Amino acid sequence: MPSLEQTCERGGGRELSAPRLRSDTPERAGLDPGELEHLVQEVHDLTTGERPWAAGLVVVAGRGPVIAVEEASGWAVRFASYDPETDAGVELPRKARVPMTAATPFDLASLTKLFTAVAAMQQIERGTLGIDARVGAYLPDFRAAARHGVTVRELLTHTSGLRPELPLYDCADDAERLELLRSEPPIGVPGTYTYSDVNLLLLQHVLERITGRGLDTLVHDGITRPLGMTATGFGPCPGAAATEYQRRPWAKADRGMLRGVVHDENAWALGGVAGHAGLFSTGRDLAVFCRTLLAGGSYGPARILGPDFVDLLLTPPGLGFAIDQPWFMGELAGRGAAGHTGFTGTSLVLDRATDTFLVLLSNAVHPRRRPPDSGPRAAAATRLARAVRPTSLAGP
Template identity: 85%
Template sequence: MDTPERAGLDPAEVRRLVREVRALTTGERPWAAGAVVVAGRGPVIAVEEAAGWAVRYASYNEEKDAGVELPAGARVPMSVHTPFDLASLTKLFTAVAAVQQLERGTLGIDARVAAYLPDFRGVAEHGITVRQLLTHTSGLRSELPLYDCRSDAARLELLRAEVPVSRPGGGYRYSDLNLLLLQYVLERIAGRRLDVLIRDGITRPLGMTATGFGPCPGAAATEDQRRPWGKAERGMLRGVVHDENAWALGGVAGHAGLFSTARDLAVFCRTLLAGGSYGPARILGPDFVELMTTAPGLGFAVDQPWFMGALAHRGAAGHTGFTGTSLVLDPATDTFLVLLANTVHPRRRDPDNAPRAALATRLARAVRGT
């Protein structure tokens, strides 16, 4: 790690950012059991901090509405090297894999999904396009109960029959199904599984050795997953995907399933800020990176104050994940912020995005000359 001064960041604001991250993991009901933050500007990592616990609770006590804490000696402290279940940050990698196919000419941005998946009759009948999947304008509902199906064949049949609930191309409707269907498109045209496409096309060239689909035994714990708050009876989860549909699909899915560290995600951010290259590796051309990260974005959310804070409104792009993960990259100032937290440990609650936005605002204030 380098210094805030070398990154052109105000060291006082950076110190405040670190204190705020630590505060998020303290108290009886912290925002997260543990967290890791990495932030920087250009090639310089100015902040790399871990706080709290990777594993704090043995289970969740429903009657007391509280986590059952492990004995002090059995807890696992958070480290800057701790992997996290990325949840929906996985979508960004699926989107990059798709845009790589656009660049190669094997995928058409405005092509109908039916051109690649004619057996998916629901999307075929309604003319859903690749662009609509990447921009969440397909009209598909947020998810399907694939976790309740008894076989892979039954899960596939649900997906093939699914029809939009609103007009494709109409308005924005965030849906896991968009990136899940895109996974099937990519696997059909490339003849390889999504995990292989992401490994060979993104993580291996960039040296992101800590990034991949699970299982990941050393990861931060997530949830004591039980009904009625969860959708499956799985107990305390660590190192296996939290998302129930990704779990039902074997852990590799276009919408969730990747594990990674904050340092690896910093490499991902720096690659995109540099126009698709990192050292000798090139995963995308600058025009295609711009296509992904400029409004309305392909896979990326653009200028969203609810989690980007003051970094929004000038072209920042990023995403969040249900387990407590997020990243923001701001081309205007060449800065990035990666925040990984296990906010669902010991159980999920309504998301509170205020800390994400506050930390992004703190980074915006730290940028000298703005």
């Protein structure tokens, strides 16, 4: 199988051959083909027109071991820059654009948090990390978190009281960035939900301290390598879909058009490996990730978590995963569906009640970020929910 670098360099490479996932008809998956036809058409509609929802998009959907939809639409690279005077992207000549394919890698943005959460759960399963242990027990030098008694569970459930983000991108060097994290106290009421990238940055430091290994190594050795997810890893990833033309004032840094380097400014400032952002992946690889969790932590001969620990990960309110959120899960929400979204235009949902999964990857920030709109994500999930037939699922 190709390495991440090889896959990224040629914009995707060959599809992965996973032992438990296969492409087959909707009927073999126990899904209604008519609803999935609507899903595919609506995905294509999202990339058309003068101001599409996204320049390009990949959707992968299935049930049980069957991938019933794997579709690409639009462009991996469409724009050269963004013109603030016309509030429009500066389009590349058609021959210079890069078409989207099902194998195109994407900047996952906050879907990275799910991998950090699984890496943490692996340490909890091994007994090297306590779910209700205080962060200060592992990171005594992180003075503010230690002083306020922040726990590992609070980091995973976004109930630590830490603010949503810190301006690490404005720090002069790594030492200043580290000091900012060490001295940052909670500003909210502990136990109250406040979504925060800082939670996952602290969790990254906990994992790296107790294992003596970097997060990129933990994700590779503990998740992507055993699952055969060779197109998944931290960047750079030159063949990835382009993201944003970053310029102040709409962005937090002046970096120009981004492709193959992490979009998130804080993850960029941290060298591209961060607990909250930085991973690149493909739709097929994320389908493997979803299938593994739906199967209780195993995929083919590999086991990355035991079923009890998958239950702990996905039981409301969820550890790292969002649970039953209709705003992006549509009608899949309601019986324990789990997933997450990413700022660049990514999302995944897995529903254990129906054994279904939906991966939607886009470069919705290409050529520049807009106010978030998760309506298309919810609509796609609703199509999948309505496609579920009350029949036995296809066998392995």
